[in-house]
Amino acid sequence: DTGVSQNPRHKITKRGQNVTFRCDPISEHNRLYWYRQTLGQGPEFLTYFQNEAQLEKSRLLSDRFSAERPKGSFSTLEIQRTEQGDSAMYLCASSSSGGTQYFGPGTRLLVL
Amino acid sequence: DAKTTQPTSMDCAEGRAANLPCNHSTISGNEYVYWYRQIHSQGPQYIIHGLKNNETNEMASLIITEDRKSSTLILPHATLRDTAVYYCIVRAGYNTNAGKSTFGDGTTLTVKP
Numbered sequence: 001d002t003g004v005s006q007n008p009r010h011k012i013t014k015r016g017q018n019v020t021f022r023c024d025p026i027s028e029h030n031r032l033y034w035y036r037q038t039l040g041q042g043p044e045f046l047t048y049f050q051n052e053a054q055l056e057k058s059r060l061l062s063d064r065f066s067a068e069r070p071k072g073s074f075s076t077l078e079i080q081r082t083e084q085g086d087s088a089m090y091l092c093a094s095s096s097s098g099g100t101q102y103f104g105p106g107t108r109l110l111v112l
Numbered sequence: 113d114a115k116t117t118q119p120t121s122m123d124c125a126e127g128r129a130a131n132l133p134c135n136h137s138t139i140s141g142n143e144y145v146y147w148y149r150q151i152h153s154q155g156p157q158y159i160i161h162g163l164k165n166n167e168t169n170e171m172a173s174l175i176i177t178e179d180r181k182s183s184t185l186i187l188p189h190a191t192l193r194d195t196a197v198y199y200c201i202v203r204a205g206y207n208t209n210a211g212k213s214t215f216g217d218g219t220t221l222t223v224k225p
Contacts, residue, residue, distance in 0.1 A: 040217075101158070
């Protein structure tokens with residue numbers, strides 16, 4: 001069991017640039033979740049997939065955010081035209097059919 | 113998902129049991145209680161979960177009251193490495209439409225030498 005992996009672990013970008021993060025779930029897990037966490041707060045739900053279908057999106061997921069899971073395996077989260085308020089830890093988790101969610105190490109984004 | 117209430121912070125002496133409470137008075141019959149912890153700059157780590165019976169694993173014990181409106185996570189012999197933020201959440205379980213987990217701000221546990 002290799003666990004959930006996320007890349008990159010850290011990303012520094014300038015305001016207005018686009019960034020893309022990747023999440024590789026635990027191999028047999030059909031559900032994949034994205035969360036965002038700012039300093040001192042608990043993780044906040046962004047969106048989740050069952051296989052390749054995106055089943056729920058939070059109001060936090062503005063038009064500048066898009067997530068995909070094209071083959072039901074890995075997922076990408078893209079942020080277009082980044083803003084300083086996008087600076088946060090982006091967490092990915094996976095589970096089997098609503099069971100326990102296991103989290104990855106996160107990608108820390110800093111927008112300058 | 114039901115809302116949970118946890119104390120903001122707690123201290124515990126190294127080697128002693130750490131008892132972390134959580135209130136979830138609006139929990140539904142099909143919702144489980146899950147506990148995670150997060151050590152600085154890492155992703156949340158799953159600890160334990162339960163529906164109504166008490167549960168124990170190699171990391172901790174979970175005690176759920178009979179009315180299921182509250183629970184306690186017990187770390188039997190706390191070490192300095194148990195210093196972390198502990199989150200209690202409630203969500204529906206396996207083979208349901210359970211999606212997101214709703215995290216509060218958790219309890220910051222500080223284990224002191």
